[in-house]
Amino acid sequence: MLKVENLVVNYGVIQALKGISFEVNEGEVIALIGANGAGKTTTLQTISGMLTPTSGQVLLEGTDITKVPGHKIVSMGMAHVPEGRRVFPGLTVLENLKMGAYTRSNKKEISDTFEKIYESFPRLKERQNQLAGTLSGGEQQMLAMGRALMSQPSIVLMDEPSMGLSPIYVEEIFKIIESISKAGTTVLLVEQNAKKALAIADRAYVLETGKIVLEGVASDLMNDDSIKKAYLGE
């Protein structure tokens, strides 16, 4: 479904990605784990067209989207839940969700999606007329996810969804990611919480200073000694 080939990204003289390649198959949950500054966010931003790579390719369902501008990618079936949630703080929860459906025009279908989202996130329905900026961090994360799902993506990229959340919300967010996957959406998950990410992922890639150093089935990686030491704190 999504294929990344030899991606190189530079910020001025600094090389953030040094030629990474990986693949996400339909229906999978893929985790991209690594420490701060490993290039995880850069990878996601390059895939969704927010950054232009120096070289390399991003293929979505076989189509080269490397040079497609960011705003055109949503309608190709890919949504991105950005790092730090980035909800529109001055808009209500309802308006935020509507923004998620910006590229869609069929009103009936949009309202069906609304119902589905409210079903999975009852708290968003309770707070639909509240300004997004006044929600708690966990609620904002749910909103950011709900907003991304409003475009009915076939693949969703999630950047550090558990960052800065209380343990209860972390649990809840990971449950939501599992249910999104069960509903048929492919997930590419970037996480620092390697333990939780590996627990729900099918496969995972470990990123270190712009390079993929390890890849494999998530459950195998969880038992890998080097991973245990570096990321699981065991």
Add this chain to the structure above:
Amino acid sequence: MGFLTYLINGLSLGSVYALIALGYTMVYGIAKMLNFAHGDVIMIGAYLVFMCMSNSGMPAVVSIVISIVCCTALGMIIEKIAYKPLRKATNLAVLITAIGVSYFLQNMALMIFGSNPVSFTSVIKWQGISLAGGALKITGNAIVTIVTCIVIMIALMWFVKNTKPGQAMRAVSEDKDAAILMGINVNATISLTFAIGSGLAAIAGALLCSSYPSLTPYTGSMPGIKAFTAAVFGGIGSIPGALIGGLLLGIIEIFAKAYISSQLADAIVFTVLIIVLLVKPTGILGKQIKEKV
């Protein structure tokens, strides 16, 4: 009756400020920049109306429409040539560019039209109404200006709230990157904002010069600065704020001229602004949303 006359004149002048302030406030809200060339678009708009009407004998409405179309295009061209390449530059670089564009427009007008003031013929032929047995006269200019301003304000607020491009404008003003992730074309949205602001500037130019008929290449700069003040006064980035700020500024200016001193009127206007900003730094309707992290 003097008081009411001044009030109506104040509202009329304030309506023009409000229309200009809209251009500042929308561009600031969406592109996060101060377009100091905005005042000079008003002047260009007024000259266009003057040329069509007085030089070519076209009807007022046709002249205004031509002026709106040309100013809309001018606004989009200015954005594309001068500001778009600086999208990632510092705010200071953009600000200096805006000042440069302002001088460019003034000097271009100076070359084409010369520095002698031309006498602008009012676009409004209606003499107005007189009430209370002729004691209170309201000019057609004042009525048309106030009504135009209110209609445009309502239309614009409806547009932003209920249309797709309007929604895109709100999203871009809140968070550009997140807007892109929603599938919103940020460049097109910024361009549209400049188009609307500049189109309104053309209307403001025609109305301003109908009440104050002496037109020179510098006609736009003082109302431009005052309208910018009005936008800050009302809360920059807020559309209703531009209306309230504009009307208040117009009323304060006219009252200061009438009751205190016409020489000191501008000083008084800016003193009031400073006081408002000391008490409420975000302006009357400006809001500071606390973000939880």
